[in-house]
Amino acid sequence: MVLLKLNKVGKSFGSGEAQTVALDGIDLELKQGGFLAVVGPSGCGKSTLLQIAAGLVRADRGSVTLSGESVVSPPPHVVYVFQQYTKSLFPWRTVLANVEFALEGRSGIGRAERRDRSRNLLELVDLQSFAGHYPWQLSGGMQQRVAIARALAADARLLLMDEPFSALDALTRLDLQNLLLDLWADRALSILFVTHDVDEAIYLADWVAVLTHRPARVHEIIDVGLARPRDPITTRPISIGAGISERFTRPLSTASWMPNKRSARTIAPGAT
Ligand SMILES: Nc1ncnc2c1ncn2[C@@H]1O[C@H](COP(=O)(O)OP(=O)(O)O)[C@@H](O)[C@H]1O
Ligand SMILES: [Mg+2]
Numbered sequence: 475m476v477l478l479k480l481n482k483v484g485k486s487f488g489s490g491e492a493q494t495v496a497l498d499g500i501d502l503e504l505k506q507g508g509f510l511a512v513v514g515p516s517g518c519g520k521s522t523l524l525q526i527a528a529g530l531v532r533a534d535r536g537s538v539t540l541s542g543e544s545v546v547s548p549p550p551h552v553v554y555v556f557q558q559y560t561k562s563l564f565p566w567r568t569v570l571a572n573v574e575f576a577l578e579g580r581s582g583i584g585r586a587e588r589r590d591r592s593r594n595l596l597e598l599v600d601l602q603s604f605a606g607h608y609p610w611q612l613s614g615g616m617q618q619r620v621a622i623a624r625a626l627a628a629d630a631r632l633l634l635m636d637e638p639f640s641a642l643d644a645l646t647r648l649d650l651q652n653l654l655l656d657l658w659a660d661r662a663l664s665i666l667f668v669t670h671d672v673d674e675a676i677y678l679a680d681w682v683a684v685l686t687h688r689p690a691r692v693h694e695i696i697d698v699g700l701a702r703p704r705d706p707i708t709t710r711p712i713s714i715g716a717g718i719s720e721r722f723t724r725p726l727s728t729a730s731w732m733p734n735k736r737s738a739r740t741i742a743p744g745a746t
Pocket of ligand 2: 520521522636
C-alpha cells in the first residue's frame, strides 16, 4: 500500500532573473513500512522535497498525499528529523524533558506516565544514564539519539529524515544507522531518508531515488534488493558499482535527459 505519494511536484523560489527552480516534476512513492532513500548532489533540492512532503512548505505544482489525503499542513504521526541536530533540541531542557516534550498536551497521559514512557525511550536509544544532561553536554550522535527518542515519543509512523547523520564521524554514523534499522523493523516505521551519501542510501534503503542536479528531477529509482541484515563492507562496493556517485561529479547532460523517463533497476547481485 502506498503511504506517501508525490505527484509531479514542482517548486521554485524567487522570481524573474533571481528565480531558482528547485524541483521539477518529482514523482515518488513510499510504501507503508518501506525505506526509501533520496540521494542527490548538494543544493539540488532534497531538503525542499522533504519539507514539501512534511507539509512545511507548499509545492507550486503537483500534489502530495499521505494515505490518499492531501498534505497541506504537517500531518499527525509524521516527524521530521533535521540535519542540524544542534538546532532541533531545546537547549534549556534536559534530555528527558526534551523527549517528554513530545508527550506534553496529549490527553490521557499524566505526568508520571510521560516520564516513564520517556525514560523507556531513552533506554531504547541507550541514553538512560544521560536523562538529566542538557543537549549541549552531549556529542552529536547522542543528540541525534535524543531526537530519535523524541520522534518515537511523538508516536511517529513516518520519519522524514534530512541527512540526519551526515555531520557524525564514521563509527557513530554506523551506530545510528543500525539503531535506525532496528527501530524501523521493530516498530514498523516508514522512512523517507534524504542523503548525499550513496553508500549510506544503499546500506539502509529498499529503494533509492537518484535526483539530478538542480532543478531536481528523478533520474532513476533503484531497487536495492539486498537481503537484511546488511553489512556496510559488502554494500559499499555495490554502491560504487551502481555508478551513482560519478553522476554527481559531472552534471547530467540535459540533452540526454528525457522528461518523465524513469528507469527502475536492481543492483543486488543475483537478484531478479
Ligand atoms: N526558502 C528558500 N528561498 C530561496 N531559495 C531557496 C529556499 N530554500 C531553498 N532554496 C534554494 O533551492 C535550492 C535547493 O535547496 P535545498 O532543497 O536546500 O537543496 P539540498 O537540500 O539538496 O542541498 C538551492 O539553490 C537553495 O538555495
Ligand atoms: Mg539539504
